[in-house]
Amino acid sequence: MNITLQVNGVPRTVDADPRTSLxxxxxxxLGLIGAKKGCDHGQCGACTVLIDGRRANACLALAVAxxxxxxxxxxxxxxGGELHPLQAAFIEHDxxxxxxxTPGQLCSAAGMLGEPGPSAVTADLATDPALTPEEIRERMSGNLCRCGAYVNIVSAIREVTS
Incomplete structure (x- = not known):
């Protein structure tokens, strides 16, 4: 099937088998190897991309969909040659x-910044909570890091949100 996608701002038309994952x-x-194939089951978040600005596991999305x-x-x-503020913060905070x-963590964090509303750890569900370390950890919980860089990931995201 021929499908047309806007990938990183560039229109792309590709002939894809209906069973092909995004x-x-x-x-x-397309030669875009930033998103990684970790578990291939939607459990690790290494393949996270943004679809219309919302986070998604690319291993679970069919390209035709x-x-x-x-x-x-x-x-x-x-x-324009400038790092996204999250990318710069990830470098600064190691x-x-x-x-x-990291690519999945960055895309997930970028998508998270645009997602208003409470999470499972929000005390008052009627408010749009501040992105405290607890909120960030909850919202990023679908992205695993086998090296355990979570403390620095949360610090980097906090820097961008403050």
Whole structure:
């Protein structure tokens, strides 16, 4: 099937098998290897991208299901040679070790910043809570880091939100 995607601001038309995941399309057909194949079951978050600005596990999304949508990968976060504020904060706070999860962490954090409303740890569900370390940890809980850089990841995200 022919599908058309807006990938990192660039329109792309690709002939894709209906069974192809968005992750495989991005990595194997479009050469965008930032999103990683970790578990391939939607459990680790290494493949997180933004679909129309919302976080999604690319390993679980079929490419044909996102026809006509806007996809942002870690390669598309920077703009005009300038790092995204989250990318700069991750560097400043040493928020990565091996780096395998970092693209997913960055995309998830970028999507999280645009998601208003309470989470499972919000005390008052009628308010839009401040992004405290507890809120950030809860909202980022779908992205795993085998190296354990969580403290620095939370610090980096806090810097961008304050």
């Amino acid at each position: 992750l495989d399309l991005l990595r194997e057909r 996102v026809d006509g949508r806007e996809i942002t990968t870690v390669e598309g976060l920077a703009s 928020a990565f070790q091996c780096g395998y999860c």
